[in-house]
Amino acid sequence: MKKVIKVSVIALAVCVGAGCATNSDVENLQSQVNGLDTSVKQASADAASAQAKSAAAEASADRATQLSQEANSKLDKNFKRSMRK
DSSP: OOHHHHHHHHHHHHHHHHHHHHHHHHHHHHHHHHHHHHHHHHHHHHHHHHHHHHHHHHHHHHHHHHHHHHHHHHHHHHHHHHHHH
């Protein structure tokens, strides 16, 4: 009977010890998940910022193309006018 009680107490101690290690592991994993969540949010914000800058750059490039075409058109008109004279 005493032997069964001793084995039970040892088994209980091992289970409690394993339970504490598991809680610690869960807390560690939760900390890592929280860190990754923060990283994902930051990466998402960076991507949104980059997308906005890309859109602004595209608009500037479109405007530059438009101005260039207008300038070329004016130059062509002036050249044709000068060739008629």
